Amino acid sequence: MKRAFFALLLVATLSGCATSWVVDSDVKSFSAIDTVPAGATYRFERLPSQQANGERQASLEAMAAAALEQVGLRRDDANPRYTAQISARVTTTLSPWADPWLWDGPFGYGYGYGPYGYGRRWYGGGWYGAPIVPQASNPWYEREVGVVLRELGSNRVVYETRARNDGPYTASAAVLPVMFQAALQGFPKPPEGVRRVNIELPTAKKQQ
Template sequence: MTRATLRWAGAWLILAATLLAGCGTGYRLDNTVQSFSSLPTLPPNPTYRFERLPSQQQLPGQTELEALADPALFRAGLRRDDAAPRYSVQVSARAQRVLSPWADPWDYGWGWGGGFGFHSGVGLGVGYGAPLFPRWEQPWYHREVAVIVRDIASNRVVFESRAVNDGPWMDNNTVIAAMFDAALHGFPNPPAGVRRVDVQVGGTQQARAAAPAAAPAPAASAPAR
């Protein structure tokens, strides 16, 4: 078998095994997170309301996005109260399908072909080509979520966090909701610097664990996993 065929088959088996395992027992979603906070502790009655930027006012999915973030905010210790909020919270998210790290840049497709002809004042040629295996690309997604918490009385940002994930998971709402949990890990006083936060999605346990991540190079953006 050719190298391209082996890579194709190997990537398919890895994705199939990963997705089957995820369906049965859940999966661990790894996130690269960086947070900034000036809140050493939460004050009594830490209520909030959602606040939208002008560009978010007419977004059809913004209400759904806030609904995905609300449980994570509640688990972090905040309680929504639109009538008497102490804080305002802005949330945003971005998802984009990207090239899988398993993609083979040298895979041009493989096939076979042939032809025949005869000459008696007339010429004829016939040929056929088809790939040995159908071309298959593993789905892969880059996602980011961001949370900004502002003190309404002083109009000062007191917490900002961003989580990034790259992976094959296609259930966008489930992944985005888990990423909000990752972004709020350690709230209101998270560790400084870039770190990795894993969130268990599905299965019998819902757990979060944090581990240091490699610091980004100077003047470079936070690394994505």
């Protein structure tokens, strides 16, 4: 019943916004600068682990570059003023709207109760209370992006920002660039504390 209710709620919400959807990010930023010189330049800096996965990192840097350009920073590998370290992660978990009492038993889905509470129950095998098996049909995606700017010469961190988002859509290729935009909103003097930044995208990008 609970799963059906939230499924209907999600459909109703999306049907009310047929041509666009909002990527909501929780952003927290720290700044050590008040202004940025016009035409300030940067180059990307990679950690050893990022260098080992160059293709993925290059893709993330391309996403971040568009957001950096929007706040007035221009990439110039030959004559940079700053270095920019880019990070991102996407974690798949069980949807918070999934039924926590549904288990995957040897005879299909069902309910069980043993000495350790609700869980998996094997009627013919003599064991009870094994861990609940999450259903692959109810994924939930938790995303985080980060940008760290350092001033070349002093190697001082002058700006650090992170944005977090979660939801049921697989559209990381569409969501991550928007999250970089959200992370850099307010640069170079962002509001203090955690803030919610909403950016609208076309609905068609949800499945990219």
